[in-house]
Amino acid sequence: MINDTDMKHLRRCIELAKAALDAGDEPFGSVLVSSTGEVLMEDHNHVAGGDHTQHPEFALARWAANNMTVEERSKATVYTSGEHCPMCAAAHGWAGLGRIVYASSSKQLAEWLNELGVSPSRVRNLPIEDVIRDTVIEGPVAELAEEVRQLHIRLHVKR
Ligand SMILES: [Zn+2]
Numbered sequence: 039m040i041n042d043t044d045m046k047h048l049r050r051c052i053e054l055a056k057a058a059l060d061a062g063d064e065p066f067g068s069v070l071v072s073s074t075g076e077v078l079m080e081d082h083n084h085v086a087g088g089d090h091t092q093h094p095e096f097a098l099a100r101w102a103a104n105n106m107t108v109e110e111r112s113k114a115t116v117y118t119s120g121e122h123c124p125m126c127a128a129a130h131g132w133a134g135l136g137r138i139v140y141a142s143s144s145k146q147l148a149e150w151l152n153e154l155g156v157s158p159s160r161v162r163n164l165p166i167e168d169v170i171r172d173t174v175i176e177g178p179v180a181e182l183a184e185e186v187r188q189l190h191i192r193l194h195v196k197r
Contacts, residue, residue, distance in 0.1 A: 040139060040176055047071055047117040048141045050080065052185050054094070055119040058082035065189035066120050068094035070102060070135075073113035078106075094118065095126035099133040111135050119186050120147055121177060123161055124169045131170035138166060140177035142186040150187050154194045 040048075047069050054067020066083040079101045084092035095118055102111050115137040116122075121144040122130060130138065144163040151158065166175050 040179060043075065044117070044139050044176075045179070045182075047077075047115075048119070048139065048179060048182055050077075051117050051119040052141060052182060052189075054080055054082040055186065055189055058084075059189055059193055062086040065186070065193055066094055066118070068098055068116060068118040070098040071115045071117065072110065073136075078102075078114070091125065093123065093126050095122045096129045099126070099129035099135060102135055103133045108134055115139060119182075119189075120144070122166050122169075124164050125161065127164075127166045127169035130166075131173070137174040138176070140175075141179050141182035143178045143183075146178060146183055146187070147190065150190050151194070154191065156194055 050069050051067040055065040058067060059065040063083045063086045068081060069077055070079040072078050079098055081094035081097040083094055095116060098116055102114065106114065111134045113136050116130060116135055118140045120142050121140040122138065144165060148158065148163045166173065
């Protein structure tokens with residue numbers, strides 16, 4: 039179940055997604071939160087330089103692997119503006135991170151991009167559950183998903 043604290047972290051993810059868009063990157067942002075509620079790390083998408091593996095969820099998984107114990111990772115939550123792609127879902131699983139909460143789903147993103155006439159990406163839009171098992175996953179959140187949709191419209195209408 040998504041509570042007020044979750045909403046606060048998801049709103050921060052959307053702020054980060056906006057910052058990414060303003061920086062010329064794609065609008066995705068993520069936050070890593072410890073079991074005690076401490077924000078450990080946040081990041082946004084950095085693909086403008088041409089490296090399309092520079093996703094925030096991947097960066098958080100790497101950071102967690104280098105800076106947290108196995109137990110700390112298993113109890114940490116990753117919040118993200120858009121559901122993990124298969125690469126990031128796998129990284130999340132390999133890093134042994136815990137719960138995932140997302141504002142908008144990969145399925146929604148695929149629908150939005152289709153509506154905008156954007157060709158689907160080469161990497162399939164698989165749900166996280168199709169990539170990793172035994173993970174608590176929550177989302178999408180309707181009111182926030184609409185905000186994320188607006189960011190993707192800005193990205194693609196601008197181009
Ligand atoms: Zn990703």
